[in-house]
Amino acid sequence: MAHNVLPQPVQRLIDEFARLPGIGPKSASRLTFFLLRGAENQALELASALQELQARTRFCSVCFNITEMDPCVVCEDSGRDPNLLCVVEEPLDLLAIERSRAFNGRYHVLHGAISPVEGVGPEDLRVAELVERVQGGTFREIILATNPTLEGESTALYLQRRLAGTKVKITRLARGLPIGGDLEYTDEITLSRALEGRQEFS
């Protein structure tokens, strides 16, 4: 009789890998067999890292940055300008801006950008929380630091409309950023220039 199925634990791991973005069935098999053959305990190390991620990290209840403590260290830092708010798509974007050392205000992490193609609407992002925070806060300026991509621009435009009634000055990063690029990997000088040259949203 032909023996034509993988052991269930092998098939299960292939299926789990294939659920991740950018990993197809072939890559999922390759990763699984790499771990099967592999380097002592690498599968268990990865499992433990996944469990630790789930157990020890959360979103900051103020800015939605990823953090071990709530509120996060940025929100807890009293040396930061409470009148300035920078809105980013992802936690890694926040880190990139921090590395530029050109910003000393507060942040708000959206966790994505509006993308009709991928079915991501404003209700999937931290937009309601942003509007509430701005309405109830002391912010004088909001920098929309979304990515210089189609999705990022749409998101900025949408936010500008949603925040139009609040009388807060709305700016966005200067076009020092190359269109189609990725904020996370932009060098520090370019990011500094983009922050310095920010312009009023019109």
Added chain:
Amino acid sequence: MAHNVLPQPVQRLIDEFARLPGIGPKSASRLTFFLLRGAENQALELASALQELQARTRFCSVCFNITEMDPCVVCEDSGRDPNLLCVVEEPLDLLAIERSRAFNGRYHVLHGAISPVEGVGPEDLRVAELVERVQGGTFREIILATNPTLEGESTALYLQRRLAGTKVKITRLARGLPIGGDLEYTDEITLSRALEGRQEFS
């Protein structure tokens, strides 16, 4: 003060993902943030699948196929021809041959192919175990079913030399046109092999 490091559990998972083949630092970040945002408990599901893989699977001590029981179901199947041995690179190759239903003998899984470029030598594969198995066994024919690639061909050549003293008949899979293929689009090397291996019309 600039806050410019990721929480340690996040960085740890990025590092673990980046150790996997074909996943660079950027993909590793993307996977990690996908899981952070993600679908309820997907990180824990993946962790559990990894632990189950480690706990419930092993290599068959006879043929080195991946299995939950040792020996594996193929080795335990008394209905299979004990004189015929098929040598493959990977467990997935074994499954592909099983799906063809054209083979009813035994298997031996090498777990790779000889590749000087990637630093894989015969000592990294289950070659010694193969030689021992053939010398101590009742095999009359060994089919070297390695892949039709440079590495697979080198491996087959090496095995043919190592097994030359055993008087067992050594064969390999036919090279030729794939069924359903198109002669016009077939590459030159495949066409050369198909011509060399031409057979009398019967």
